[in-house]
Amino acid sequence: MTDITRRKLMTTGGALAVTAALPASATASPDGHKTPKVHHMVYFWLANPESQSDRDKLIAGLKTLEGIPQVQKLFVGVPASTMVRDVVDNSFHVSELMMFNNTEDQDAYQTHPLHLKFVEECSGLWEKVVVHDSLMV
Amino acid sequence: MTDITRRKLMTTGGALAVTAALPASATASPDGHKTPKVHHMVYFWLANPESQSDRDKLIAGLKTLEGIPQVQKLFVGVPASTMVRDVVDNSFHVSELMMFNNTEDQDAYQTHPLHLKFVEECSGLWEKVVVHDSLMV
Numbered sequence: 548m549t550d551i552t553r554r555k556l557m558t559t560g561g562a563l564a565v566t567a568a569l570p571a572s573a574t575a576s577p578d579g580h581k582t583p584k585v586h587h588m589v590y591f592w593l594a595n596p597e598s599q600s601d602r603d604k605l606i607a608g609l610k611t612l613e614g615i616p617q618v619q620k621l622f623v624g625v626p627a628s629t630m631v632r633d634v635v636d637n638s639f640h641v642s643e644l645m646m647f648n649n650t651e652d653q654d655a656y657q658t659h660p661l662h663l664k665f666v667e668e669c670s671g672l673w674e675k676v677v678v679h680d681s682l683m684v
Numbered sequence: 685m686t687d688i689t690r691r692k693l694m695t696t697g698g699a700l701a702v703t704a705a706l707p708a709s710a711t712a713s714p715d716g717h718k719t720p721k722v723h724h725m726v727y728f729w730l731a732n733p734e735s736q737s738d739r740d741k742l743i744a745g746l747k748t749l750e751g752i753p754q755v756q757k758l759f760v761g762v763p764a765s766t767m768v769r770d771v772v773d774n775s776f777h778v779s780e781l782m783m784f785n786n787t788e789d790q791d792a793y794q795t796h797p798l799h800l801k802f803v804e805e806c807s808g809l810w811e812k813v814v815v816h817d818s819l820m821v
Contacts (some may be wrong), residue, residue, distance in 0.1 A: 585764050586727060586781065590816060606821060622784065625819030627722050629790050637813040642818040644781070653766050678772040679727060681761030681779040684743060 583619040583646035585653050585682045590639040592675040601672050602640060608669040609643050615659045617652035618645050639677075654682065720756040720783035721820045722790050727776040729812040738809050739777060745806040746780050752796045754789035755782050776814075790817065 595601050607625055613621045622644040626637035647653040655663055732738050743760055750758045759781040763774035784790040793799055 570696060585766070586759065586761060587766070588779075588781075622723065622818075624723060624820050627724070627787050627790070627817040627819040629724070629787050629817040630794065632815070633795075634813050635817060637817055639816065641724075642725075644725075644818075650764050650766050653764070655712075657767065676771050678769070679776060679779060680764040680766040680772060680774055681759075681777055682764040682782075683759055683761050 564584070582683070584646050585647040585650055586644040586681045586683065587643075587647060587653055587656075588679045588681070589643040589645075590677045591641040591643070591673045592641045593672060594674040595672075596640055605669055605672045608665050608672075609641070611661060612643075612645070612656075612665060615649055615656055615661050617656045617659070620644075620646040621646060640673075644666050650680075650682070695740060708814060717774055718786050719820070722784040723818045723820065724780075724782040724788055724790055724793075725816045725818070726780040726782075727814045728778040728810045729775070729781070730777045730809060731811040732809075733777055742778050742806055742809045745802050745809075746778070748798060749780075749782070749793075749802060752793055752798050754793045754796070757781075757783040777810075787817075787819070 561660065591605060593601055593605070604614075606625075611619070612618060624642040624644070626639060628643075629635065629637075645653075645656075675682045728742060730738055730742070739762075743762075746760045747758070748815060749755060761779040761781070763779075766772065766774075782793075783788075784793065
């Protein structure tokens, strides 16, 4: 099975009415606002966690990614001081959430020059990165 | 200020009014839309990953949490079929993103009756859960 076939199967496998109406893009709410369907969530652990300068540089670098046309929404965060609970892992140093209309746009973003520039300039700042990609249901 | 009053202000107020009323909470964009500052991101691994019924029950349970007043936005997802890369961990089965105006609201949500009911009815469905809480910067 090719990647494209598999993606098509996985995308349509949810078999929701929404998917049938708008198979490859964002959904529209009653007021006409689009809701991007794919969330790209990234957690960074800095190589030098004590460096405020490194953290700021990474945050600034991430914010440049808003210039990539496929990125519908971009949020950059740091650990919140919510209640300490066993299931909460706030050991990361910087988080990023991007919303895309579909998986193809997310894939295209990966090779966009602005993203490649960010990786070139900032990848030395982190020692670990974890990505979760979700399709809204 | 009561929750209801505050929400009404946030819903009907212009950008300046919202900012003035809520200095340490949500921020408002120039067009008056508020941006919740705290993202609560949760990843679930099902005890029975093959059970479509369990997955659907968890998704339905998560969607009931939208009824909690502190929850400004709720998104529920499943792994997206983005490109396979070393840093991508799409082993989870269901994801949830909630947006809150501030950390106090997130803490209050934890003990809201609807959340406790969800935990009681659905916690048997998952074998692992990981939470990341971020403050937008």
